[in-house]
Amino acid sequence: MSRQASRLVTRALSGGGHRSTASFRPFSTDLPAAPSEDTAFVEAWRKVAPNIDPPKTPLAFMKPRPPTPSSIPSKLTVNFVIPYQSEISNKEVDMVIVPATTGQMGVLPGHVATIAELKPGVLSVHEGNEVTKYFVSSGFAFVHANSVTDIVAVEAVPVDRIDPSLVQKGLADFTQKLNSATTDLEKAEAQIGVDVHSALNAALSG
């Protein structure tokens, strides 16, 4: 235990000091963008087929992410996607509150880079005076050092699409299943049901 602790302490010291120590790994947003075309390939192509344009590779279509700015930007860029749809794409907002497993986490521009696992709960996007709320079933939120936030969820619905009577019924069903569950797996499933329905309930009333 003490061996690991001393290793962690020395790593924290070396990471917090220079950025040039070998053990320090940069964030993805701090690296220089990969070149969008391979110059050796393009030159060889032009020698062989000067009349035809060289093919474009996927990297040429990608816009590089903005590097970490030296001063805190004024707005947060949010990308919110679910498997079948892109809800929010490159939108500039003031703040996003995500339902992380460690609690509701507010993300403001200049937030430290974080990866958060989401629990069933309400995601709210604040832009000026308007707030858009979605209920998220589970997923992840990645906050990058350059104030771009990517949120991925398996299922997300605007809060006004939730049916209160079904939520109450589900909550009652699963609470009853939790009491009568025998195996670990049944208990876990019933517990998940209770958690999700309580979160839905809280979303409807909050």
Place this chain on the structure above:
Amino acid sequence: MASMAAAVPFWRAAGMTYITYSNICASLVRGCLKEPYRSEAAAREKVHFAVSKWANGKPEKSSIRSDSHAE
């Protein structure tokens, strides 16, 4: 050393993987939606795949799992 590990979530302790947990959460949420959205969401959950075991280079009996037609 075990105290350095993060607390294990209850579903992991019961033997469930994160994907199973996440899919259960998603289908529970889909089940609580208001009417037109609920049927659209149910359509999203349908799966159709065929599974077959192979032996000696030949496929044996294959079972087709599908929500769209019984076979």
